[in-house]
Amino acid sequence: MRTFHINLKSTPKRSVIVCRRNVLSKQLKEDLPRLKAGGAMIFTDSNVFSLYQRKIKALDLPVFVMPAGEEYKTEQTLLALLKAMAEADLRRCSTLIALGGGVVGDVGGLAASLFMRGISCIQVPTTLLAQVDSSVGGKTAIDFCGVKNLIGAFHQPVYVYADPDFFKTLPPRELRCGLGEIVKHAALNGTLFDKLLANRDKLFDLGFLSEIVPENIAIKAEIVCKDPNETGLRGCLNLGHTTGHAIELTQKELSHGECVLLGLLYENRIARRYLATDEAYLDALESLIRTVLVGDLRFDAEEAARLALHDKKNTAEGTVSLAVPTRRGEFAFLKLEYSNYVKALKEIGKAL
């Protein structure tokens, strides 16, 4: 078992991240008396519920199940959840337990931040992506008006319980999605980068992945502690995401993690065009991305660039803001004129 603490200036002051097995049958069972005293509810999705319903039901707490999938990360799901929380008589001292992947975590976290102006949330991430990334750091959101994560809030979970046993039921494609964020962390942290390169043949091995989850949480937690509300440094976690989010909106069949990998691949090449970079390092990073990513590497550059213009991170009209890798463990923020960004995406796509 490993435990991390995120100490923040904002409320609640501390988020505790615990990496351990048997979260449903042991950790939450141990927490039950306290949870029941204050009132608690489990929020999950249809896939996770059908896989783990025996253990979920054994906790004997009210449960709200959303349909699985990003297309349900909507205001309708959020409002239905809030209604269920009201009907379950949750109070200010109650806790919402978000048990699922990044979608459940994002919607659940947002509902917890809104209900009675904010109640406690425990994140129990069940995908690799959610364990290494989305459950840590307090960002919550729903997609709105065709824009990803347009409505959201910062709401730190009181606890995150990361249990590698959940990976046993994950389809291999979900492992690739999580690897998208892991490779992103590796682009920010030289030690993790070396470890992934040295273990390229084990990247889909559950034992290896379980071993590197705490390391990934530590990398993200350290950045979040320094900049909880993303006023500067935390922007580095958007590596690959400006282009990745735009691809996600155009290529509905690709998942978030796959789009991040694709975005990282393109932004890696954009970095070489505009900045002084370590070419050998960026070659190695690209080869790592290609080890994980399969399928077509091209997309509609015009459409993606148009969508990237609406990204929340852009600060000036007509420009696209990117966080790009430059050297081992180093990154830079880059602002590009829209026309240069479209041109770069098109040319890189042709050259691939």
Ligand SMILES: NC(=O)c1ccc[n+]([C@@H]2O[C@H](COP(=O)([O-])OP(=O)(O)OC[C@H]3O[C@@H](n4cnc5c(N)ncnc54)[C@H](O)[C@@H]3O)[C@@H](O)[C@H]2O)c1
């Ligand atoms: N808040 C943040 O900081 C942050 C960071 C990264 C990503 N995100 C968000 O996270 C979402 C993506 O998360 P995700 O990839 O976990 O997607 P997801 O929540 O849709 O889960 C992927 C699929 O796996 C299923 N699943 C979950 N756990 C399972 C298990 N243990 N066994 C079998 N199937 C399981 C789900 O039902 C779903 O079908 C996106 O909406 C993205 O915007 C948020």
Ligand SMILES: [Zn+2]
């Ligand atoms: Zn992401």
